[in-house]
Amino acid sequence: MQTHHVQRSYSFACLDCGHGWEDTYDIDLSVSEDQVTAVYHLDGAHVPSPLQSPRCPACESHKIRIMRPGRVAAARRNA
Numbered sequence: 001m002q003t004h005h006v007q008r009s010y011s012f013a014c015l016d017c018g019h020g021w022e023d024t025y026d027i028d029l030s031v032s033e034d035q036v037t038a039v040y041h042l043d044g045a046h047v048p049s050p051l052q053s054p055r056c057p058a059c060e061s062h063k064i065r066i067m068r069p070g071r072v073a074a075a076r077r078n079a
Contacts, residue, residue, distance in 0.1 A: 001032045009069035014056035016063050020072035025050065 009024040026041040040047050054064040 001030055004029045004031070010050055011067040011069055011071040012050070012054060012056075013065045013067065013072065014059060014061050014063065015065060016061035017056060017059040019056055019058035021057065022069060022072050023050065024069075 006027050006029060007024055008027060009022060011020065011022045013020045023042055025047075028039045028041075030037040030039075038049065040049050051066065053062060054066065055062055056064060
């Protein structure tokens with residue numbers, strides 16, 4: 001089994017309250033012949049994948065739009 005370490009950044013926007021945020025995740029990918037397993041970390045803590053069931057930190061809603069990194073920062077600069 002091979003293990004690879006990668007970083008991925010995502011922008012998030014809550015479709016209920018309008019809150020926007022960005023996070024960078026450390027991901028350990030384990031690859032074997034028949035499966036790939038991803039373990040996500042945020043600020044050193046093990047967290048669930050942000051792609052499976054994201055939740056707004058402001059209102060707890062699950063109606064979240066996930067975008068490429070930098071989208072929230074760009075929207076704030078143009079506001």
